[in-house]
Amino acid sequence: MSVYLLDIPLAEAQTRLLEALSKANLWRILGTETIPLDESALYRVLAEPVWAKNSSPHYHAAAMDGFALQAEATAGAQPSTPIQILLIDGLVEHPGPAAQYVDTGDPLPAWANAVVPIENVETVDKDGVNMGNTRAPTAIRLRAAIAPWSHVRPLGEDIVATQLVLPSGQVLRPVDLGAIAAAGHSQIQVSRKPRVAIIPTGSELVPIGEPLIAGSILEYNSLLMAAQIRAMGGEAKRYPITADDLDLIGRIVREAASQHDLVLLNAGSSAGSEDFSARVIEHLGQVLVHGVAVRPGHPVILGMLDTSLGGSSTRTPGLRTPIVGVPGYPVSAALTVEIFVEPLLAKWLGRPSFKPDSEVAELTHKVTSPAGDEDYIRVAVGKVGRKLLAAPLARGAGVITSLVRADGLLVVPPGIQGMETGERVQVRLYSSRADIDRTIFCVGSHDMILDLMAQYLMANDRRLVSANVGSQGGLIALGRGHSHVAGSHLLDPASGDYNISYIRRYVPGAAVSVVALVRREQGLVVRRGNPKRIKSLHDLVRTEVAFMNRQRGAGTRVLLDYHLGKLEIAAESIRGYSQEEYTHLGVAAAVASGRADCGLAIAAAAQALDLEFIPLFKERYDLVAVREVAESDLLAPLWRLLAQREFREAVSRLPGYDVSVMGQLILEDG
Secondary structure: OOOOOEEEEEEHHHHHHHHHHHHOOOOOOOOOOEEEHHHOOOEEOOOEEOOOOEOOOOEEEEEEOEEOHHHHHHHHOOOOOEEEEOOOOOOOOOOOEEEEOOOOOOEOOOOOOEEEEEEHHHOOOOOEEOOOOOOOEEEEEEEEOOOOOOOOOOOOOOOHHHHHEEEEOOOOOOHHHHHHHHOOOOEEEEEOEEEEEEEEEOOOOEOOOOOOOOOOOEHHHHHHHHHHHHHHOOOEEOOOOOOOOHHHHHHHHHHHHHHHEEEEEEEOOOOOOOOOOOHHHHHHHHEEEEOOOOOOOOOOOOEEEEEHHHOOOOOOOOOEEEEEEEOOOHHHHHHHHHHHHEEEEEEEHOOOOOOOEEEEEEEOEEOOOOOOOEEEEEEEEEEEOOOEEEEEEOOOOOOOOOHHHHOEEEEEEOOEEOOOOOOEEEEEEEOOOOHHHOOEEEEOOOOHHHHHHHHHHHHHOOOOEEOOOOOHHHHHHHHHOOOOEEEEEOOOOOOEEEOOOHHHOOOOOEEEEEEEEEEEEEEEOOOOOOOOOOOHHHHHHHOOEEEEOOOOOOOHHHHHHHHHHOOOOOOHOOOOOOOOEHHHHHHHHHHHHOOOOOOOEEEEEEHHHOOOEEEEEEEEEEEEHHHHHHHHOHHHHHHHHOOOOOHHHHOOOOOOEEEOOOEEEEEEOO
């Protein structure tokens, strides 16, 4: 029965899988194995509790270099009335008070109950004459009493034989390995690693390292998922790319099912003419779910395979091997592993399922969600003042950079179609609070220098997270307290100056600091050879020229509109004026791919994608911050960076930049 795209709720899909696994007696630890206690045991999961065989220490041990003695013999010792105690060899019996030299870790003599550190005694001869280090002393002099068991590690101070050292289900850390060894073990019982087969499918896929042509897609999902499986405690096998052939995919899946505990069949989970995953699973077993109400990852398939069809399998026949049809887009693939595979591996390993820390944060801009779906939105997280902020990252199941840049995950429940700017939301954190506390939120205009700046700031214990919303959006975010610094290059047509009048409008009443970053060239980017012979803005009105614009509120859009007005060129006469990209690189990519013939962007973006650049205008790009934030320790490394010779030279090597103004204070008011 096909249940594809019926928007099955996530909870129901998980329940169907759980019921099938329970019926197959697979909702438990898969097995155990005994392994030696060495560094290879790191991050394995204990299958049995560890009880101490030995006490640690297993004898009374000296905790300092000094002299072992009976504490009672030091009673009454004071600076003005010292006590002298005879030194003896440990083998010599002595009827009166005595002391014996010991090194740290030496066994305490049976008659002693304390150690006095060597720096707290005077060594003397039998007549009480201070000997210093010249000859072997025969006695020690004490000027302070000590308590029983001072500077002694008593037997069992750390571990007492028979006590619980670590419970089953513990994921072993370096310190755990030391504790197990101290407890007297040389081997441990751990859960067997679940074996996971990852089968990438698609005739359009090419392996990592091979050249790409139009229509080919680099296959790296299997690498991503295998790394996830390994981090979760499993053992992954990546199969070679399998072409879109129903029978071939079926043979590979049968083989994988006979040798592995779980099969991940990547791509082919939709309903296209070459999407075979559901048909393969139906033929080899049972489809439990095809289509779950989550975004991204909607077309996920959950099923069970009959291992008796595998031929070489020695396992009990029947529906014994779970299979997940994983969507082909990388963000969907990663999320599918997080949602469906991680809880399963946790159960098989006998450890708790991963539960990330959760914090309440304030949304920096509005998000929309599809009705009826549970929507997973990755966010960058930073702290401005006392507010924790969540900035939604670029959406789309194929946007792999959203995985890299994400500090957390926002889950929008079904039935909610959006959340507003400033709304307080619950965020599941990927990054630590320490990383978040050292994050600089830069919201505003895109410039490639920001990426370079982020790299340099890492060496100064700062993370720079930039959100490209345009200059106007950056100043609005600054006014709302949603960023530490805004990048802006808004030209005021009336005054010819940059940013100041807009700051007054969008950050009213706040004391601000405006610091110049660079002067830069803006111009038209065109493909190599300039096939449309574009030379100036006048060429944009030609009907055969397709233009790519920046979004409303971007400084580049304001600059364009200003010069179009001066030239009396109507925006509606430009084909593509309403097409928008959010970054200079986005405009350059549109031109390089043929979506547009030209666009207004910076010279560095043209160079990055091997395009020609027609310079038109020079402008100043500033960094704007509220004064209190600008003077904080968080931003101090950023301002120091602007004066760093190495950084300035690195920027100068990029085309179209003038660093002579870098670091100049343009405005400090309030």
